[in-house]
Amino acid sequence: xxxSDADLAAIWLTLRLAxxxxxxxxxxxxxxxxxxxxxxxxxxxxxxxxxALPLVLPPTVLGFYLLVTLGPNGPVGQLTQALGxxxxxxxxxxxxxxxxxxxxxxxxxxxxxxFEAIGERMLEAAATLRAAPLDAFFSVxxxxxxxxFVTASILGFAHTVGEFGVVLMIGGNIPNETRVVSVQxxxxxxxxxxxxxxxxxxxxxxxxxxxxxALYTFNPTRRKA
Amino acid sequence: xxxxxxQSIRAxxxxxxxxxVLDVDLALPGRGVTALFGPSGSGKTTVLxxxxxxxxxxxxxxxxGVTWQDATTFLPTHRRPLGYVFQEASLFPHLSAxxxxxxxxxxxxxxxxxxxxxxxxxxxxxxxxxxxxxDRLSGGERQRVAIARALALSPGLLLMxxxxxxxxxxxKEEILPYLERLHDELEIPVLYVTHAADEVAHLxxxxxxxxxxxAVATGPLTETLARLDPPIRLGEEAGVVxxxxxxxxxxxxxxxxxxxxGGHFWARDSGHDPGQRVRVRVLARDVSIAxxxxxxxxxxxxxxxxxxxxxxxxxxxxxxxxxRLGASPLLARLTRRSVHALELAPGKPVFAQVxxxxxxx
Numbered sequence: 001x002x003x004s005d006a007d008l009a010a011i012w013l014t015l016r017l018a019x020x021x022x023x024x025x026x027x028x029x030x031x032x033x034x035x036x037x038x039x040x041x042x043x044x045x046x047x048x049x050x051x052a053l054p055l056v057l058p059p060t061v062l063g064f065y066l067l068v069t070l071g072p073n074g075p076v077g078q079l080t081q082a083l084g085x086x087x088x089x090x091x092x093x094x095x096x097x098x099x100x101x102x103x104x105x106x107x108x109x110x111x112x113x114x115f116e117a118i119g120e121r122m123l124e125a126a127a128t129l130r131a132a133p134l135d136a137f138f139s140v141x142x143x144x145x146x147x148x149f150v151t152a153s154i155l156g157f158a159h160t161v162g163e164f165g166v167v168l169m170i171g172g173n174i175p176n177e178t179r180v181v182s183v184q185x186x187x188x189x190x191x192x193x194x195x196x197x198x199x200x201x202x203x204x205x206x207x208x209x210x211x212x213x214a215l216y217t218f219n220p221t222r223r224k225a
Numbered sequence: 226x227x228x229x230x231x232q233s234i235r236a237x238x239x240x241x242x243x244x245x246v247l248d249v250d251l252a253l254p255g256r257g258v259t260a261l262f263g264p265s266g267s268g269k270t271t272v273l274x275x276x277x278x279x280x281x282x283x284x285x286x287x288x289x290g291v292t293w294q295d296a297t298t299f300l301p302t303h304r305r306p307l308g309y310v311f312q313e314a315s316l317f318p319h320l321s322a323x324x325x326x327x328x329x330x331x332x333x334x335x336x337x338x339x340x341x342x343x344x345x346x347x348x349x350x351x352x353x354x355x356x357x358x359x360d361r362l363s364g365g366e367r368q369r370v371a372i373a374r375a376l377a378l379s380p381g382l383l384l385m386x387x388x389x390x391x392x393x394x395x396x397k398e399e400i401l402p403y404l405e406r407l408h409d410e411l412e413i414p415v416l417y418v419t420h421a422a423d424e425v426a427h428l429x430x431x432x433x434x435x436x437x438x439x440a441v442a443t444g445p446l447t448e449t450l451a452r453l454d455p456p457i458r459l460g461e462e463a464g465v466v467x468x469x470x471x472x473x474x475x476x477x478x479x480x481x482x483x484x485x486x487g488g489h490f491w492a493r494d495s496g497h498d499p500g501q502r503v504r505v506r507v508l509a510r511d512v513s514i515a516x517x518x519x520x521x522x523x524x525x526x527x528x529x530x531x532x533x534x535x536x537x538x539x540x541x542x543x544x545x546x547x548x549r550l551g552a553s554p555l556l557a558r559l560t561r562r563s564v565h566a567l568e569l570a571p572g573k574p575v576f577a578q579v580x581x582x583x584x585x586x
Contacts, residue, residue, distance in 0.1 A: 121315050124279055127302035128309035129329035130378065136303075139328070143319040 007200055009176050010184035017092070017180060018160040021099040025107040025156045026149070028100065033111035034137070052105045059102065063169020066098050070170070095171045095178055099160045106155040114148020115141060151215060158211045161204075233289065234382070234414070238275045238282040240438075247271050247282065247438040253431065255289045258408050258415040260429035260446075262422075267435040269418045273384050276416065277309050278302040288382050289414075306337070308375030308413075310385040314367035316359040322370045323355040330377045338379050340411070345373040348410065349403050365396035369403060376411070383415045389424060404428055422462035425450075426506045427585045451554035453536040453547055463545065464508035466585070467553050471501045480525075483584070487551025488528040495584045504585045509545060511581040512557035516567060518576050526579040530555060532569050537561065548577050555579075 003011070036048055054062060070088045071077045077087055088094035118141055126136035142149070164182040171178030173187065181200055188197035233255040240247040247268045253259050261269040274280040278293070279302055285295040293300045308329075316325045330342055346352050349369040359367055368388055375383060388404075389397045401424075408415070408428055417428060425432065425446070432449040434442040442449050450465050469485040479494045483505055490505060497503055519527055530548040537544050544564045548555040555577055559569075569575070 121311065121313075122317065124302070125309075125311065125315040125317070126328075127279070128277060128307065129374070130303050130332035131328075132301075132303050135332075140317060140319075144317075146319075 003199060004196065006175065006179075007181075007184060007196065010179050010181045010200075011203075013092075013176060013178075014161055014180040014182075017095055017099060018157045020096055021103060021160045022107075022153055022157045024096065024100050025103060026153065029104065029107040029111055029152065029156075033108045034115055034141070036108070036112045037115035051108050054102045055105050059163065059165025060169055062102060063098065063166040066094075066101070066166070066170050070094060070097070089170050090172045090174060090178060092177050095167060095180075098166045098170045099163060102163055102166050103156045103159045106159045107152040110148045110151040110155065111145065114145035114151075117148075118144045150218075154211055154215050158208060162208065234416075235285070235287045236272070236276060237284040237286070238272065239284050240271065240275070240280070240282040245271075245438060247275075249435070249438070249440050251433060251440060251443065253416070253433070253443075254414070256412065256414050257430035258417055258428050259431040259433060260425045261416060261418045261433050261435060262420065262425055262429075263435035264420060266437075268438040269420075269435045270386050271438075272435070273309075273386050273416060273418050276382075277307060277384055278305055291381075303332075306378075306381040308378045308380030308383045310368075310372050310375050310383070310388045312387045312390050314359070314364075314371035316362075316367055316371055316374070318359050320359075321355065322351065322357050322359065322362065325359070325370060326355075326374050326377050329374055333378055340376050340379045342377050345376040348376065348406060349373040363396070364392050365399045368392065368396075368400060372400075372403070372407075376407075376413075380413060383413050385415060385417045387418050387420070389421070390419070401427055422459050423585075426464075426466045426504065447554065451547055451556055453534050453545060461510060462508065463510075463556055463558065464506060465554055465556055467505045467507065469503050469505045471497045471499050471503055473499055483582075485553055487530075487549075487553035490579060490582045491525045492582045492584055497584060506583045506585050507555060507579060508581070508583075509556035509558040511579060512548075512555060513578045513580070514546065514548075514557055514559060514563070514567060514569065515576045515578055519578060522578070524578045524580055526582070527576045528579070530575055530577040532571055532573045532575055534571060535564060535569055548575070550577065 032051070036044060067089055068074050069076045070080070072081070072087060080086065080088055088097060122140055122144065123136050126140045131139060162182065164186070167178065167180055167183055173179050173183055181204060185197050185200045185204070188194070188200065234251070234253040236249065236251045236253070238247055238249050245268070249268070249272060261272060263269050271280060275282045276286060278300060281299065286293045292298055293305055316322070317328065320328060326342055326345065330338070346355070349372055351366065351369050351373055354362060354366055354370065359370070362370065372388065389400060392400070405427060417424070419425060429446050432442070432444065432446050433440055434449065442452055446466055447468070467485045469483040469490070471481055472484045472489065473482045474494060475481070480491045481494050481497060483490050483492060483503060485505060492505070515527070528550055530550045532546060533549045533554070534547045535544055538558070542560055544559055544561045546557045546559055546564065546569060548557060557577065
């Protein structure tokens with residue numbers, strides 16, 4: 001089962017995209033999940049719904065609106081141009097932006113569930129032990145939510161590896177820039193290169209299985225205090 | 226007088242929740258154990274949470290001269306020099322017992338540490354449990370670690386919210402002695418929430434009785450327990466707690482004599498040595514009244530007393546009589562018929578016949 005240079009480039013690009021996306025999602029998703037888990041604001045419902053949208057939207061719809069928003073006439077597109085960043089569609093960073101939005105619920109929801117499961121009491125106990133809120137967050141909430149962080153990272157990474165529709169809409173098919181494994185497989189099939197398509201597909205299948213196996217096997221179940 | 230002001234706790238809280246109003250104005254001693262006592266729903270835990278800043282009530286709170294809350298100030302919980310023990314131990318499950326103890330200790334500046342970790346560990350007898358994870362501790366052990374964790378903060382005020390309520394009777398017996406040591410060996414003022422009269426008898430020096438969000442009685446333990454107006458609804462547990470001194474031991478009959486301000490009792494030998502200070506709990510149901518000293522009676526303890534007050538109880542057959550022996554009060558539960566037959570009224574000299582006394586603490 002040999003990979004061509006183009007295949008290896010696609011694999012490398014995919015891993016890079018998934019890693020960058022997962023890291024960004026943990027940075028953005030952690031405070032968002034914390035807020036969703038603890039707020040009593042009426043905004044909780046609407047924000048939660050927006051975060052969950054990619055779960056139900058066809059990727060083409062998300063990709064289409066991203067294309068319009070990030071494009072030369074879209075508000076974000078005009079902003080990135082004004083800042084001298086150029087346009088994001090059909091670039092690696094355009095893919096990153098799309099992936100962050102597309103994989104958001106897979107990171108935010110496990111984190112939110114983990115934070116909600118900690119309960120108010122542990123944080124009250126931390127406060128009576130002189131821990132300021134930020135201190136309590138890092139010394140109590142994060143360690144107790146560790147299983148949530150493991151799940152969120154794995155799902156966010158794996159889901160980004162597996163995306164296709166959004167990539168086609170916003171990234172197109174540019175080698176080393178936006179041609180990820182799923183697109184490369186599509187290309188192979190289009191060109192009737194079934195052997196190559198098979199190699200990559202099998203690799204994806206094994207990878208996905210191993211990821212989920214790890215998730216279900218090693219993620220420690222929460223212990224009660 | 227200045228010292229008295231600094232050595233005290235003044236708390237005024239008002240909260241309006243749907244179906245519950247808390248409205249208290251408490252002046253509490255800045256030392257010893259103050260029990261906040263009342264039925265569930267009376268607001269005692271809420272008062273404690275307000276003191277800790279876990280609940281935000283309108284009002285003010287001054288602890289030993291330092292304002293924790295007033296119209297313009299609200300110290301967040303983590304900046305109040307307190308210790309808090311929850312009903313469930315609430316240990317951090319990701320840390321060992323030792324890690325739990327150090328969690329708070331590390332956040333207290335070295336200059337403010339007066340209780341060492343070793344002292345807290347020794348006082349609660351948890352030295353052999355330190356490397357265990359909380360889920361490998363029994364309920365009683367967890368609670369002891371939680372109490373040590375709060376003590377290790379060297380708190381200026383220790384708040385305890387029914388620390389024994391979640392434990393069965395045996396675990397309770399296991400922890401009570403440690404709480405008594407705390408009371409005897411540390412200078413830290415304690416606010417102790419409970420609905421159990423026996424915990425009050427063991428531990429409290431001062432008593433606040435709460436009902437429906439209000440303080441209905443407050444004062445030193447002995448006098449507050451003996452109040453008939455408003456009566457503290459203790460039912461079968463109505464009675465007084467007196468400070469006493471073990472005076473002599475009767476080896477032959479396995480009895481000890483305890484002297485209190487107003488007389489002495491003979492009690493079953495509890496192993497206390499002469500010279501030891503003890504608390505004597507006398508339940509109202511164990512006290513009867515005679516007009517003459519009894520002859521040919523099995524009752525060992527018959528003491529001259531004076532009737533101070535009489536009040537009817539919830540059941541139409543029974544009445545509660547408060548007697549005065551020297552400086553000490555005593556409660557007796559009688560039938561209203563007996564009150565009538567003996568013509569008991571304030572000022573009448575009688576004999577209090579005490580069938581049983583319990584030495585606590």
